[in-house]
Amino acid sequence: MSIVFFSLAVVAILAALHPYISYPVTLYLLSRVRSQPYGSEVSPSGPDAAAKLSDQPRLAILLCVHNEERDIRQRVDDLLSQSATLAETQILIYSDGSSDNTVEVLQTYGSRITVLESSERRGKTYGMNALVEIAEAELLVFTDATVRMGPQALTNLITHFQDPTIGCVCAQIVAHDHSADESSNQSNNSTADTSVKSWAFDAAIRRMETQVASVIGAHGPLFAIRRELHKVVPIDLIDDFYLSMSILFSGHRVVQADNVVGFKTVAKKRKDEYERKVRIACQAFNVHRAIRPALKQQPFLIQYLYASHKTMRWTTIFSLFIAATFSFFALISAGFITFVIWMSALALGSLFLGYLGIKPFNRIVDVLLPFVANGMGIIKSLQGKKYQTWSSAASARDGASAS
Numbered sequence: 001m002s003i004v005f006f007s008l009a010v011v012a013i014l015a016a017l018h019p020y021i022s023y024p025v026t027l028y029l030l031s032r033v034r035s036q037p038y039g040s041e042v043s044p045s046g047p048d049a050a051a052k053l054s055d056q057p058r059l060a061i062l063l064c065v066h067n068e069e070r071d072i073r074q075r076v077d078d079l080l081s082q083s084a085t086l087a088e089t090q091i092l093i094y095s096d097g098s099s100d101n102t103v104e105v106l107q108t109y110g111s112r113i114t115v116l117e118s119s120e121r122r123g124k125t126y127g128m129n130a131l132v133e134i135a136e137a138e139l140l141v142f143t144d145a146t147v148r149m150g151p152q153a154l155t156n157l158i159t160h161f162q163d164p165t166i167g168c169v170c171a172q173i174v175a176h177d178h179s180a181d182e183s184s185n186q187s188n189n190s191t192a193d194t195s196v197k198s199w200a201f202d203a204a205i206r207r208m209e210t211q212v213a214s215v216i217g218a219h220g221p222l223f224a225i226r227r228e229l230h231k232v233v234p235i236d237l238i239d240d241f242y243l244s245m246s247i248l249f250s251g252h253r254v255v256q257a258d259n260v261v262g263f264k265t266v267a268k269k270r271k272d273e274y275e276r277k278v279r280i281a282c283q284a285f286n287v288h289r290a291i292r293p294a295l296k297q298q299p300f301l302i303q304y305l306y307a308s309h310k311t312m313r314w315t316t317i318f319s320l321f322i323a324a325t326f327s328f329f330a331l332i333s334a335g336f337i338t339f340v341i342w343m344s345a346l347a348l349g350s351l352f353l354g355y356l357g358i359k360p361f362n363r364i365v366d367v368l369l370p371f372v373a374n375g376m377g378i379i380k381s382l383q384g385k386k387y388q389t390w391s392s393a394a395s396a397r398d399g400a401s402a403s
Helices: 002-017 023-033 074-083 102-107 123-136 153-160 191-210 240-247 268-297 298-312 318-334 335-356 361-383
Strands: 058-063 091-098 114-118 139-143 147-149 166-176 222-226 253-265
Touching: 002 023, 002 318, 023 191, 023 298, 058 074, 058 123, 058 153, 058 318, 074 102, 074 147, 074 153, 091 102, 091 147, 102 114, 102 222, 114 123, 123 240, 139 153, 139 240, 153 166, 153 253, 166 191, 166 240, 191 253, 191 268, 191 298, 191 361, 222 240, 240 253, 240 268, 268 298, 268 361, 298 318, 298 361, 318 335
Parallel strands: 058 091, 058 139, 091 114, 166 253
Antiparallel strands: 139 222, 147 253, 166 222
16 A cells, blocks of 8 residues: 555655646747747837837726825836837726825826726726726736836837737736845845745746747736737636636737836735735636636647646645645555654644744745645635735835744
């Protein structure tokens, strides 16, 4: 029986490691033989890129906010500066039941922006749907209040839509801590550093998916779509994942453009990051259940990318639990009872020390945290939980540190 238990443990471990090791390897190998004609030769970039287009499309920038009085002026100023050289760019902002002075600050911009205000909280997806209805542009840019665009981001973004097969363009998101340089991808805080590295890994995966076929799901901080491909998103589903997958299912590509950069601050408190991950995982799995019939109709390659990038990453914690369980029974049945006791004590002790924030054990907890959060998000989704509204993590906005 020990051989059977050990074999099952190995299979579970391989399943847990696949999204992070064997999947990137297969993407690299596929990119060597199946590279799409996507890059500078197709989509010129740079300060004069917009002028090279024979017919520059109009942009509508969509932004949903809730109680952003502290940072909203800086965000709007950035959007106005980015769009200053582009013709007929709309900046559309929805305030989702803000109880501070967010709307008053936005009103000081007058006709330069359009503001929709809701007296009650209805959620980001509801707000984005409402903004799309009044948008009068060929390209819709979805972004967050906590993201700052890199130089020439909008100008570069436009050029990628020269390729008619591309329906959605995602920015490369560079995550950082307030205490770190935005270009360094490093943080002195363990929780934040783990999150920064996760964003960097995700950007690398999306880059390879772009080369192979298509990115599996846009991320909300900064992405753009063709207006004609927009579908009204059910208000209880997360809009970025649902929209980008709908565009992919329509036969268009979803790509990451590395010359379109967005800078995002990450949470530094474990509790904030855990709650964010649970919410996103629950929302994503709700979308998964909604699009599953359409996913089954996709080519094998798309189904493989989806299973690797999404499904198996969401379920990593379950694979690890199964691997640990079968390893336990394999060692017990083989007679290594004392070894199992010592290893179990060592593992539990390391987790406890990590939970207390003691180095280097805190790294173990911070690495496991996203896996646990994803698993809890799936459970909440299956229980019928829906996260329609949101709140930005306080530790992603101030200098507070935590274990």
